[in-house]
Amino acid sequence: MSVQLNHTIVYARDKRESAEFFTQLLGLEITGEWGPFVAVALSNGVTLDFATMPEGRIASQHYAFLVSEEEFDAAYALIKERGIEHYADPHREQPGAINHNDGGRGVYFMDPAGHAMELITVPYGGWPA
CATH class of the missing domain: 3.30.720.120 (Signal recognition particle alu RNA binding heterodimer, srp9/1)
Structure with a gap:
């Protein structure tokens, strides 16, 4: 296995x-x-x-999810509709935008616990040839 x-x-x-x-x-x-x-x-x-x-501070983690174009469209529409702060980059220097890295689309945002979430439509480095 x-x-x-x-x-x-x-x-x-x-x-x-x-x-x-x-x-x-x-x-x-x-x-x-x-x-x-x-x-x-x-x-x-x-x-x-x-x-x-239990008690104490939650250490922020990063979770990245590879999604289809349709899933990205639906999630991004909800992000905008709900007024969730989002960024095109992990350093939060490009607010209210998405990126087009590796020929796809991506967005970063925080979940309610403070974890950094990322949605991408193409894996880092692009699809294998």
């Missing part, structure tokens, strides 16, 4: 709020709840297991 990422824990101030933010934005569903986790499955079988951070 080859090595594959199966799941990762995404800490949040409120696990349900963060999971619902994510599912609504990308047209996904909550696929399970057990113990301290609210799980969201991605199309490649990986789950994001949202968990409420």
